[in-house]
Amino acid sequence: MKLALLFAGQGAQHAGMGADLYEQFPAFRQVLDECAAGVEFDLKSLCFAGPDETLNQTRYTQPCMVAFAAGVTRVLQEAGTQPVAAAGLSLGEYSALCAAGVFSPRQAVELAAFRGAAMEQAVQGRASGMAAVLGLDRKTLADACAGASALGVVEIANYNCPGQMAIAGDAAAVERACELAKQAGARRCVPLKVSGPFHTSLMAPAASALAERFTREPFGKMNFPVYFNCLGGPMGDGDTVPALLEKQVRSSVYMEDTLRRLADEGIDRVIEIGPGRVLSGLWKKTVTERKVPVLGVETARELAEAVRMLQEEN
Template structure:
């Protein structure tokens, strides 16, 4: 078995996530409490109850998701379950790097709290949109975006899997690109609820802010390879992690390419860590049964996974 950990990105969060894990796993609880110390809000209250309805706001979502992922990673680590590779969708890349030992959970949560705030500030004042485009090839959609760019910024922000691309940017330009995509043969164009034009050039201010923040962060060597969103593969010797993370926030996420690369590397088993099972769906649509996926969101799922892994 060659194992990869896959970390969910923003969008799958919900109130109540992690509450059962906190109660049943001491390793999860320890990491979660350590992470909470670095935040200006009550992490447990937002994750477990969200009485003020803020968990879907970027500056809250990102540290909550990373704290959740770090807790699950620690439970797996204590059980001796360590991947050969890791990758994460957008925000999830920080969890993958934490798993690989680049920084600890507390630092990962601090960085993503900063990232979430920087992204929210970069999005402020923009009438932005994001639309999933189904069953249209990359080249055709790229041409649609180029034509629609006369109305503003619009770019392919996510290459999720075959038949599912996402465009983001200025609302008018996104709407025009979607209309052109439908005319070009897209099966469906589905507007998504987002708070910013993420993974487009409009996030350049967030990238600048991250570059300044990273100057004070110690990035340790990776204990195993992480595949990076903006590359769709492992980094080269010339690439630096801070530069890739700065680039990531303002450029496309090549998730389909990442999954194909994992299969090329011989990965046959993946554990999706985080709420939801979107990544497992993307894996199946990209490489079929070549990679078997397990999802971990609840204490019951984690307990079952630990049992299965002991029997391997």
């Protein structure tokens, strides 16, 4: 079995996440307690009880999501799970690197907290927006963004799956790009409730802050390949993890390319770790040439089922 782990990104969070896992899995409890000690807010209470309006703030969302993922990953690791690759959507890349041994759980959560705060600060006071665009090809959407650029920055932030991308930037430019996209044949343009123009050049201040922070961070050896958002695949000979993470926050996320590369490597089992089923859906819409079982893990019941299934298959 060639197993890949996929880690959810920001937007999938909700109050209550991890509460049943904390109660039923000692390994999850140990990791969450460890991670909670690394931040200056009550991480466990926010995950388990919200409120959502606080949990949805980027500076809190990011460490909470990474802590959740690290706890689930620890349970799977103790059950003998042996992935051959991992990837994450945006923030989920930190969880993937934690799973691969580059970061400890607490270190990953501390970095996610720093990243979230830096991303909020990068565009504080600037009117910005983000929108999902459905039904266009890459070039046509890029042309729409170029046509709206007189009103400010607007760029393709996410290549999620065929016909599903996201744009982000200055609010007026995003609105105009959506109008042009519709004129060019887009089925829908859906505004996204996010706190900033993520994965665009407007995140350059956050990228600089991360680059400086990384000079003080230890990076462990990668135990299996992580497929990076800004590459759409694994790192090359001249790449470094700090440089790729610095680039990631200000560059497009090539998730469609990542999923295709994983499929080309012969992945025949996928586990999505995190609330929601966003990545499961993207996989099924991208990898259509063959059926690959995709299992989502969010609840205690789902995690127990994943452990049982993997132990039987191994």
